[in-house]
Amino acid sequence: MNSTNSRIAVAITVNGTAHELQVPARQTLAECVREELGLTGTHLGCEHGVCGACTVLVDGQAARSCLVLTVQADGATIETVESLANDDTLHAVQQAMVDNHGFQCAFCAPGFLMTIKALIDNQAVLTKATLREELSGNLCRCTGYASILAGAEAVLGLTGESNA
Amino acid sequence: MRETIVGPFAGKFVGHAVRRVEDPRLLTGEGRYVDDVQLSGMLHAAFVRSPHAHAHIRNIEVAAARRSPGVVDIITGAEMETLVHPFIGMLALKGLYDPRFYALSSKRVRHVGDPVAIVIAESRAQAEDAIELVEVSYETIEAVANASDALDSRKPPLWDNRSNVLFDFANTYGEVDAAFAGADRVISHQFKEQRVSNQPMETRGIVVEIDPKSSAITVHAATQSAHMLKWVLALLSDRASIPASIKTLAINRDRVTRFAKSAKAILTAKPELKEPSPMMPAMVKQFRAEPSRFVDLQRAMLGLLAKSDNDRPEVLARDIGGAFGTKGSASREDLAVYAAARKLGRSVKWIEDRNEHLMGGGHSRDEIVDISMAVRNDGTLLGMKVSLTLDQGAYPAFPFGGSMFSQIIRVMFPGPYRVPVMQFNGKVVATNKGTLVAYRGPWAVETFVRERMFDMVARELGITAAEVRLRNIVTMAELPTPMITGPMLDVRMSAHRTLVDAIAIADYDNWPAAQLAARANGKILGLGIATFCEAAPGPPDFFEHSIPGSGALAGIEPAKIVLEADGMVAVITQQVPHGQGHETTLAQVAADQLGIPIEAIRVRYGDTKITPFAMMGTGGSRSAAMAGGVVTFAARELKERIVDIAADLMEASREDIVIEAGNVHVAGVPARGITLADIAVEARRRDQNAAPGEAIRVAQEFDGGEGGWTQATHACWVEVDLETGQVAIPRYVVVEDCGEIINPAIVDGQIRGGIAQGIGQVLYEKITYDDAGQFQTGTFMDYLIPTACEIPDIEIHHIETPSEIEANYRGVGEGGMVVAPAALTNAIENALAHLGVRISEPYLPPSKILELAGVIQTARSTAR
Structure with missing residues (x-):
């Protein structure tokens, strides 16, 4: 029973701010950003690594924060959806989604936005078809994906190409 | 093939793919979904659920779980029956047996995932640890696993030794046998649809907030109908005996008077409700067959009547992560969490996990x-x-x-x-x-x-x-x-x-x-x-053709539209959007009627303190026609009121007043126009009784035309x-x-x-x-x-x-x-x-x- 109460020291940088935390060993990174740090933009849809709503960037790579323990992220740099906009200026991926009516309920949006941000940052070479594959780890139940793909294609510069 | 989305648009908004008002909030992580509600001192709930499809509950042992770290309380099905009324189906249809059941099961479980106890702890993880320590002894019963089992009279009944066929009806339209006899061919087939599930990306969830000072109750919920949830929770909670409720009413006679007044107001507004409902004969039959059903209903209704305002919740639904129908119900879990919070006098949060949502979320x-x-x-x-x-x-x-x-x-x-x-x-x-x-x-x-x-x-x-x-x-x-x-x-x-x-x-x-x-x-x-x-x-x-007697209440869509003191316009709707973009579409409709930009409109929803009453909420593909309609007509009335004031201020005839892009002016001289803020100042000067922050308020109802x-x-x-x-x-x-x-x-x-x-x-x-x-x-x-x-x-x-x-x-x-x-x-x-x-x-x-x-x-x- 003590094991559930024991806390472990971790140092993580989240959205540019360094945090030194004492966290339970079993705490997930999603719980850490949502509950310890109050960054509730990251959403939990399934808590078993399928839906992708909780996707954040860990050292620049998209990761499901429901499957990462906070202690595993010790020393890492984390980016969440709250890091994207700069004051009132939306990040290009956010603006592209606004322009294309990307989302409806938008519960899945943070995961898509961070997945696409990683594609942009990592200069992924994509076609419309491989973009679908890259986004297939994020579930949306509202849109049928067309509007999300349109937003992603716009921000990734895939609009001119045929849908091959 | 996709529509071109337009940005700030100066002319007509309806018909254009206007950018969503919701998006800047939702895409920056600023949305507030129910799981984002974090209150100081808030407790967390988890449910003990049946692993069996069908079983008697022989014993529940909770002592070990109570000793688990962080556990504040465990409420079993037996205790829950002292806290709440049973759910009583409201549909009286000929031939329908509508079973009554409680928020938690105490004697028998009827599906995998059936909740039998609720654990309240300081954290969600602690509550989930403790449910593992609750020992439930089950004696399994043969399962009724599908429809053919249900039609098999040898299978055990789920409810009160009745047939598992709960409703059996037949309707004949025209001379069917004659038509079939005269046909060249009669072609027959059996079809099935498998069971599926809505599965919105956000599961169900509720946070029952109890103000530590005033004990006022605010229910933060992912619900498609805020007023429905409010009144279901008010009706079914705080179980009291009939004599106790009568005693409360004798002491608080104002509650009887208040009820009589509002009932009279409703009947004056909707005289059709005075007619005996087509449901009455079936309802009377239900009561005759099961007098305890009548008693349960009276007990819940009297209890509701006896409640003070402070004993009823207000519901606050903010951003909702999809529903597709599944959040249109008040669930057993909602009532159990509400009852636990009421019992403890503390705020309690429950967020369903995906496994629970797949099993029992709808x-x-x-x-x-x-x-x-x-x-x-x-x-x-x-x-x-x-x-x-x-x-x-x-x-x-x-x-x-x-x-x-x-x-x-x-x-x-x-x-x-x-x-x-x-x-x-x-x-x-x-x-x-x-x-x-x-x-x-x-x-x-x-x-x-x-x-x-x-x-x-x-x-x-x-x-x-x-x-x-x-x-x-x-x-x-x-x-x-x-x-x-x-x-x-x-x-x-x-x-x-x-x-x-x-x-x-x-x-x-x-x-x-x-x-x-x-x-x-x-x-x-x-x-x-x-x-x-x-x-x-x-x-x-x-x-009326679907459920005779349901039309009078189902059909009405209310809305309020308010010119606020600062010149903004608030559209206040009973709709509870959960992805449909009503903050955008209702603003488009109102903007066109008023001649103002979208940015001058705020759509308010989801808060029973301010939204007009209706039970329907958002669902049934109704909102475009119903809410779009009532907002059209209410906005038109508001415009008339604005034009009245503008005509006086500008010493012009009403017919010459034009509102374009928020500029109120005499036709042909836009440069000498005034703003809605100017109108609001004058309206407040004229109406000393205007509510704080409001200048002109219009309320309308629409029957759908x-x-x-x-x-x-x-x-x-x-x-x-x-x-x-x-x-x-x-x-x-x-x-x-x-x-x-x-x-x-x-x-x-x-x-x-x-x-x-x-x-x-x-x-x-x-x-x-x-x-x-x-x-x-x-x-x-x-x-x-x-x-x-x-x-x-x-x-x-x-x-x-x-x-x-x-x-x-x-x-x-x-x-x-x-x-x-x-x-x-x-x-x-x-x-x-x-x-x-x-x-x-x-x-x-x-x-x-x-x-x-x-x-x-x-x-x-x-x-x-």
């Missing part, structure tokens, strides 16, 4: 339909006999579930076709499964069965699927004409035109040749079409791979008419989203129980939601039937999901027709495709 469909069509050899339909068996699981959804859906299925079955006579028999059965809830067209089985059956009739008669539809669909020259089940198809019913257009777009006449040519090249292609209509919101008497239908034809092409069983969808076309479109991007998003769910139902999704009622699809690895790779591009062609009707907006929320399973299944059968394939169920994963095509042997079915 299932849908799960019907068996036997249908016979009497036809002439040319395909003319002479009559139908339909027999429906609907498996609503163990606990009926509250306030409305399977019994209500069965009635809408009955009324909708003819769709937009001429059906001269119809026999409709229905049974709603109880099984040891999760609760059946509304899911995006809860009556959709009528479209699936009718549109599949037309294809089968066409094959039998050797005519095309298009021909059989064209022969029977109501043409616009015949309008208006009532459906055989009652509701009127008005002059805007353009289903025929959508069919004709779709046939042309699909180059349907050349399809057989194209299909044969492809097959010669080794490609197995299919084309399916399906046509339907949805009540969006339906003609004025639609509800002419109402009406949305209709569409879908055409779907498939390519079937007979090596892998995979089905690809190279093209998908929609031709639809929803009247005037408020926001094309939002309308198209609704249609595409619905079709994606329909494709999911056919190719991927099935809620599975084994023959012992054990639940088998508890994760997203078992229950497959389509991803971006599985959903094709969808071409949408809009048509709009001209009409003089004002606010000619109709909903499109459900249609995609209603008709897509029929169109896709028809396409797959068309592709495999040369192999003699007949498809009876819209669940066609690769293994099923290969079985149907005879590529692999039929596996022994262990799961139904």
